[in-house]
Amino acid sequence: MLAEKPWFVLLGLVTALLLEVPVNCIRKLAISDIKKPVNYTSQEWEDLITPPEKGGRWLGRLERIFSFLIFLFWIPEGILAWLAFKVASKWEVWQNIIKVPEDKQTIDKLKLSVRRAWGSRVLQSFLIGTLGNLLAGFFGAVVTMWLIWFTP
Numbered sequence: 001m002l003a004e005k006p007w008f009v010l011l012g013l014v015t016a017l018l019l020e021v022p023v024n025c026i027r028k029l030a031i032s033d034i035k036k037p038v039n040y041t042s043q044e045w046e047d048l049i050t051p052p053e054k055g056g057r058w059l060g061r062l063e064r065i066f067s068f069l070i071f072l073f074w075i076p077e078g079i080l081a082w083l084a085f086k087v088a089s090k091w092e093v094w095q096n097i098i099k100v101p102e103d104k105q106t107i108d109k110l111k112l113s114v115r116r117a118w119g120s121r122v123l124q125s126f127l128i129g130t131l132g133n134l135l136a137g138f139f140g141a142v143v144t145m146w147l148i149w150f151t152p
Contacts, residue, residue, distance in 0.1 A: 002072070008147040009072070016068040016140025017061060023132030024060075030128050034121045037114050049118055060133055067137025072144055079134070090126060094119075 002009055036045035063082075070078040 002144075002148070005148055005151075008144050008151070011147060012072065012140040012142075012144030013065065013068055014140075015143045016064045016136045019132070019136035019139060020060065020064065023129065023136060026132060027125055027128045030124050031121045034117055034124070037117055040114070048114065049121060056129075060129055063130070063133040064136045064140075067134045068140040069137075071138045071141035083130075086126075086130060090123075 036042065040048070066082065067079070070082070
């Protein structure tokens with residue numbers, strides 16, 4: 001049925017990809033609530049928390065395409081596998097980058113507050129982005145199926 005109406009599949013995919021705008025707005029709004037630590041200028045804080053490249057945007061797009069295909073062909077194992085992969089990769093990042101050392105005497109309070117604020121920002125961005133991308137893929141698949149079922 002999908003092969004007979006490829007334009008509908010393309011419209012659903014485009015819908016999922018265009019939902020990047022509201023997903024990013026919600027994500028940015030959520031992480032903007034995390035205030036910069038004292039003793040940092042706004043520019044110093046932005047330099048610290050801004051990633052050196054924009055790879056996350058491409059990963060988000062790929063995640064929306066992947067989730068669109070998973071929902072369109074209804075492969076629940078794919079959703080579970082993707083979420084398990086994301087948990088494992090975030091766990092690795094947490095253990096090696098964000099986790100506070102066991103011996104808190106080796107890190108001063110300013111560095112600790114910066115790590116906590118930065119870690120909260122990264123985690124919120126990750127969770128909201130993942131949920132938004134999955135919902136965008138689901139919505140794109142719903143649009144495709146609706147067009148196939150209700151369009152002559």
